[in-house]
Amino acid sequence: MFSKVRWITGLAVIAIIVLAGCNSGSDPALSAIRADVSAQHSEIAALHSELAAVSQQASAPQADESPAASPEDITRLETEIARLSDEMDGKVGLLKADQDSLSKEATGSVEPQEPAFTLQLLHTSDMDSAVGALENVENFSAMLDGFREQFPNNTLVLSSGDNYVPGPRYFAAGDEVNDPLLGIAGNGRGDIAFLNAMGFQASALGNHELDQGTSAFASIIASEIGDAGTYPGASFPYLSSNLNFAPDENLAGLVVADGQEAMLVAGSLARSAVVTVAGQRIGIVGATTPTLASITAAGAIGILPGDSDDLDELAGIIQDAVDELTGQGINKVILLAHMQRLDIEQALATRLKGVDIIVAGGSNTLLADATDRLWHGDVAEDTYPLLYHSADDAPVLLVNTDGDYKYLGRLVVQFDGAGRVIPESIDPYLSGAYATAPQGGQAFAGQPIPEVSRVAESLRGVLSIRDGNIIGRTEVYLDGRRGAVRTQETNLGNLIADAILWTARLVDPDVQVSLKNSGGIRDAIGVVRQPPGTTEPSDVELLPPSANPTTGKVLGDVSQFDIQGTLRFDNGVVIVPLMAQELVEIIEHTVAADDIGSIQSARFPQVGGMRFSFDPSSPAGQRVRSLAIIDDAGEVSDRVVENGVLVGDPERIIKLATLDFLANGGSDYPFPALQTGRVDLSGEAGQYNPPNPDFPDTNGNGVIDEPVAAADPSLADAFNPGREQDALAEYLAHFHAEVPFNQPETTPRHDRRIQNLGIPGKMDTVFD
Template sequence: MRSLRKHPLRVAVTAALAGALAVTASGAPAAAGAHRHPAFTLSVHFTNDMESALLGVAGDGTDEGSITDGGANPYGSASRTKTLVDQLRKEATTGKPARGQAGRRGEITLSGGDNFLAGPEFSASLERGVPFYDAIAVDEIGYDASIIGNHEFDFGPEVFGQFVESFGGSLDFVSANLDFSGEPVLDAYVDDGTIVSSKVLRTAGQRIGVIGLTTPELPAISSPRDVAVSGDLAGIANGLTEDLQRRGIDKVILVSHLQDIDNELALVPQLSGVDAVVGAGGGEILAGPADRLIPGDTAERGFPLYADDATGRSIPVVTTTGDYKYVGRLVLNFDRRGDVIGIDERRTGPVRVSGVGPDAVAGDPRVRAEVEKPVAEHLEELAETVVAASEVPLDGVRNEVRSRETNLGDLVADSLRWAGRQRAAEYGVTPPRVAIQNGGGIRNDSVLPAGDITALNTYEIAPFSNFVSVVPEVPRATLRQLLERGVAASPNAAGAFMQVSGLEFTYDTTRTAQVVEEGTSTIVTPGERVRDVVLDDGTVVVSEGTVVEGPPVSLATNDFSARGGDGYPFGDLPFTPVGTTYQQALEGYLGEGLSGTVTAERYPVGGTGRITAVG
């Protein structure tokens, strides 16, 4: 369900992108004045999209030797990142300058945002409260500033406010195109200078301006509620650059969380005065032939990429993939006027975070003790925490939930409708009357036996960072075509097959199946399989294949589906994420909505007849 993670901006970038892509070779273009000796060398170290991968990742299983620090996963982790960043800082600023670098050298360390992500690891922070484990890790690594990404808002403004609170003012959060005045918890951090539009950092006697931008698609992919978002990225960035230059700051780094590095490349031709761009949110792997990667990772393009700005200057554009797997390093050489005259190509690139191999680093003991150990123990506790008991086996077998109604499918769909109704007033949306859950999002691929259901079971069933979302006004004809998408592949199994709540419907596999344009949710051939749709209150929506005229229907689903995942034809219908993951909805519904008991009467084996195939 995270396959729709990239969201190219819906702004006028097509022409700019075409020009930018013409200059994205990994080798640096000849820079004007490159023959001059540098007066200052700046090492920009950065990570992005760490997304609560505090305990590291496994790679593809390639064994490069024993793990240096006893961690279960050989790559990544917050503790190893801390060690590696400390080493890179020391290398960048002490000892004899490397050939081609200036005698005066400085360093800054930046986070590109998405510092945490919904999942079992972050649930440890939610249970602990302030300070969050993810914040402790970020604080120990010692970033100079963090840009604000989209996942910061996944649980709503209050949880992001708690994350900010965790630092006690030691870290500034940067975004120039967000207006927090509608959210008092966050606006207070604007007032005290913790959330800023730009930040001036000082290193080796030099001042470095840092400008932050957040994706304009934030309202559609997260839960910012009343945080307003501006799409005038170039205008805002250029205005701040001019202000920095008036203050005598001639070195400017833009860090933009735009969800796809091509969006950064498309933005650069509209900019003036920015010396380098650090992108985030897309997860691309940029690397050169000599860069060591984690086994299983493959470089998509070189590091850095380049695009010409509005004045014709060639601007380096960089990013890394997330999960604490790499520390990005961009080494810039400036002349006395503050112009970039080149990069140190030998020391520019991704540096992998590894506990094995010739580049192995041991995890920082304090981060291991204060962050990784308690988070690992929390995961163990999830496996032992009973949230409900079921009187019947619950069918989540892959091909079952992707081809027919099952009682676990009914349970998950009901949990979306329940959570949508619970949070509707807070987010100002119409309480949903129905809900749909794509079968591909139910992932345990097993029959849970009658008996205890643990918290870890709920993550196994609903593992993705997808949020319950309410589509307040779904026209009846659209609801019919949504159901058509669910049964388009029938009788074959498909991830788009939907489990439903709040309605019953019948479909005929002998009739015309819906067809959508490949890779989109645009309907090419409307479906004619859905014959009857009746809401739980008796309202008839479709009768004998004909849509019955009437008011639209409020619907709950997950944000993956609401954005058109699995080809669901929502079109441009607005939707609102309500600050709850579908895993949290499931766990909450089991414990609170069902008072801890899944009864055989309510969820019989085979379901309750919500979905009936005929023909």
């Protein structure tokens, strides 16, 4: 059985279609046959309902002493269904032959109407959980492939966006073990491989596609040719009619003309595309939430309308793209609308003209009819599909399902000769939300697509090793978001800086402070969740790392994979003795960028063992107002800057733990050229040392120093000792293997280590 309480055989579907098209004035004998087919159709539907109930009873534990259904009961019902279906097959053949005869006898005096067109639309969206989608995708592919076989020439497969989200499976695809499957391994490419293998033909752009920035998005959808192989990119275009991709340098080269055949513009960006199904040209238009810039890393993408609440303007922008298609003679149009809120998509349905079907996205709203079997605990929010009337009073169907490959949306609908949907043609036993959960022992409509299974197995293999290696625990979201760490102190920045300081003190207990550049923090550790049905940034939930049942990882676990994801550069930890004046110059450099604190800067610091304040309105180089060295008890042990003036001996030595990249002049950090006494915890060999990469003697002692054994307490052996990944891992393993890290993220106004005095109401409390 399929995953519905009742389902209808392909023969019954044909019967309904034939019955709808037969001439009411035909032979009385044929009328009797039609009546028999109609009755048998109802009888088969009732038997399927009984079969579903009996199957569920057979698989469920009995709460009382009532007898369980037997295998004989199931066999009896299946046999009767098969017998009735065979009888109906012959009768349908007679009716079809009669209809063909009537068509041939039609005179040429009346202009013939375009025959009714049947479309099977298979759809999904929001495959944005950390790991849940990976567990469901194979069953999803089996169902999709089976349904496509039933309508091999009349099927369209679409997504309304959020096809992936940065997380374990996203980064697992970047492991080189995936090269043979993906051509060239890369973050997020496994998710695209799933969609390619399942034959998706177009997608709206969601917000999560951009979570890692426009450059990462481009590398995921565009093809790439390398020495080891070729990554094909997406085999479908991404569409959005209210976004202008051209201003973004990472995406401009992927923009193509609108309204082209989707298969010819794979891996490209446009407002619209066309898919030809059984000779019928179907227009596909995309649209994305206008709140995009506030909930993801949209880069330089132009977003319309400027007022995200102006639905009339949004509808007008989408309408322009629709009109371009209808102007070409296309009379069937589907809108892929990733609006994050179903009420917005409902409002668009009544404002647009020429749109027949809207596939919603971003809200995870489960629409299902009364015949649909749902995942345990799920409740449909409304029926499937929803019916509205457009601005020109034509019927519009709106569909949506929950995400993470939990459901496959299936809409089988007829269009009339004018290209309008016929709502009455929708059979609830055929259309609806199909759950991918193997509940009650039911089978699926087909077998998992082999390529989907191969990619899923490879990703699970990577995850089982990396994400299953648990290093520590946190009960809070560790904020490594680009927009946060590059403008303010964050709890993840503090954690990393403290880990670097702790590791350096294993080698030299006199190290006082640490500094990490925010540009090297590449990801958060945790989950950013925009609750379904919301678009407001204030509604965003910051949650600890999610569980991964495939690896035994539970909520709050921090794994090897998490650490490698956030500290991808894995720079070496170094100890550099600095004069107080040199330390101040370095701190001034970290906050010297224009509009610092409001505009992202990769050189913005995250610090340990010190606190400082800065005034962004002062000239660059004169912004630090207070700087203090802090002891382990949080007390001030050395006042370095007061009221913008260096105090005490400017040549007194302060030992700083930082990264070799910075100490070597990366990001233009003004470290002294001669760093006498510098210690490279991972050794000096092999590192790049500007301006002379052939001379790695960083401390000028005349030898290439070996790694420092004391830097490796060997609590986390999966990392390279003396480097930043290992520093964070060893620190978590030492302090937070059992007791979770629990310092929540704070607003900039409440930050203590880095105090931005440009924030209204912010007081300088460095010495308090």
